[in-house]
Amino acid sequence: MAKGKFLGEFELLVLGALMRLGDQAYGVAIISEIEDRTGRKVSVGALYATLNRMEKKQYVQSRLGETSAVRGGRAKRYFAVTREGQLQVERSSAVLHRMMDGLPSWTKGAIA
Amino acid sequence: MRMSGPSFADWLIGFLAGPDMCEAIVGDLHEQAQSSGAPRRSMVIVTLRALPGLVHLGLSNISAHRYRVELGWMLGLLAAAWAWELNVAQSLAWPVASSISTISPFSIVITCKLAYLTLFALGLIVLMGGWHMINRASKPDWRVRTQRFGATVLAGLVPVLYLLTFPGPYDGHPAFRFVQLALIGLVAVTGLLVSRSMLQRA
Numbered sequence: 001m002a003k004g005k006f007l008g009e010f011e012l013l014v015l016g017a018l019m020r021l022g023d024q025a026y027g028v029a030i031i032s033e034i035e036d037r038t039g040r041k042v043s044v045g046a047l048y049a050t051l052n053r054m055e056k057k058q059y060v061q062s063r064l065g066e067t068s069a070v071r072g073g074r075a076k077r078y079f080a081v082t083r084e085g086q087l088q089v090e091r092s093s094a095v096l097h098r099m100m101d102g103l104p105s106w107t108k109g110a111i112a
Numbered sequence: 113m114r115m116s117g118p119s120f121a122d123w124l125i126g127f128l129a130g131p132d133m134c135e136a137i138v139g140d141l142h143e144q145a146q147s148s149g150a151p152r153r154s155m156v157i158v159t160l161r162a163l164p165g166l167v168h169l170g171l172s173n174i175s176a177h178r179y180r181v182e183l184g185w186m187l188g189l190l191a192a193a194w195a196w197e198l199n200v201a202q203s204l205a206w207p208v209a210s211s212i213s214t215i216s217p218f219s220i221v222i223t224c225k226l227a228y229l230t231l232f233a234l235g236l237i238v239l240m241g242g243w244h245m246i247n248r249a250s251k252p253d254w255r256v257r258t259q260r261f262g263a264t265v266l267a268g269l270v271p272v273l274y275l276l277t278f279p280g281p282y283d284g285h286p287a288f289r290f291v292q293l294a295l296i297g298l299v300a301v302t303g304l305l306v307s308r309s310m311l312q313r314a
Contacts, residue, residue: 027140044140045206045224064136071143077136 007092011059013038014050015089018060018081026065026076051079059085137206163187163266167259182259185246189267193239201231229292233299236268240303261307265300 007015017033018025031042054060065076081089167183205228209216216223243264247257 027136028143031140031144044137044144045209048137048206049219049224071139075136076139 006095007088010046010050011054012089012092013040014047014054015059015081015085018079019086019089023078023080025079030079054085055079057084058082059088141202163190178256182256182263185260186263186267189239189242189263192242193235193267196235196238197232201228201235204231225291229295232292233295236296236299236303239264239268240299240307244307268296268300 013034014030017030017037021029021033027044027047031044031047034040034042051060051062055062059082060079061082062077062079065078163186164183167179167186205224208227208231209224212227213223218226243260247260252260
């Protein structure tokens with residue numbers, strides 16, 4: 001596999017959040033999902049930079065959604081993982097598991 | 113359905129980075145600000161409660177009319193500082209960064225943070241400029257000028273305190289806080305040096 005095909009840690013987190021959220025994956029929901037599950041603070045700028053990059057790589061696709069008062073009348077942009085994106089998640093997860101496999105038991109929690 | 117018509121900032125954002133992506137980003141920022149507004153509101157309320165006391169502290173023997181004018185001036189500064197930080201610096205950082213990302217030597221995220229800091233610093237500089245302009249127009253004595261300087265610093269300081277306490281949308285890395293502090297300190301010291309003659313007894 002070429003070096004550029006590997007997903008970064010944050011890319012993997014974002015793709016995981018998109019898969020969990022399904023058709024409700026938009027900016028604020030993605031940030032909440034990652035922060036709730038990882039305890040890691042996510043900025044809007046970092047998220048959209050990553051989504052923009054992965055959309056160019058065709059790992060995700062997006063569509064404009066509805067507006068609401070809480071958003072100042074602005075539309076949501078929903079993101080979804082493409083087939084290519086799913087394959088990348090599977091490959092990266094498999095690589096991660098292969099690297100962790102056989103290590104002492106206390107490291108298992110890191111990828112559980 | 114759109115709840116309100118596009119503002120000038122909406123138009124500028126659309127012009128700089130394409131309407132679809134920017135509408136989503138600004139909408140997310142707006143939604144985040146709505147959901148995390150409690151601490152921000154608390155800080156504004158605490159500051160508003162402290163303002164009358166601060167005016168009295170600086171100008172204890174002024175007329176009631178002058179007191180109201182100075183209080184209004186301080187409130188105006190405070191509102192302007194918050195409006196700038198929330199509606200301009202935060203909203204425009206991303207579209208500005210994305211429009212210059214091809215010529216920037218940094219990543220889009222760092223470029224975005226630098227754009228935010230630059231806009232934030234511009235706000236502080238505009239506040240200091242406003243202080244100079246009002247002083248030139250009304251020609252008050254040194255005590256009033258000093259009091260207004262205190263108001264200007266306070267108005268600029270409240271969003272800074274908020275930003276240092278609660279992460280903003282572009283505060284990804286802890287080092288960013290130190291850069292932010294250094295930049296704000298630089299603007300404050302420069303403002304003090306430029307304005308020192310106006311703060312001295314005539």
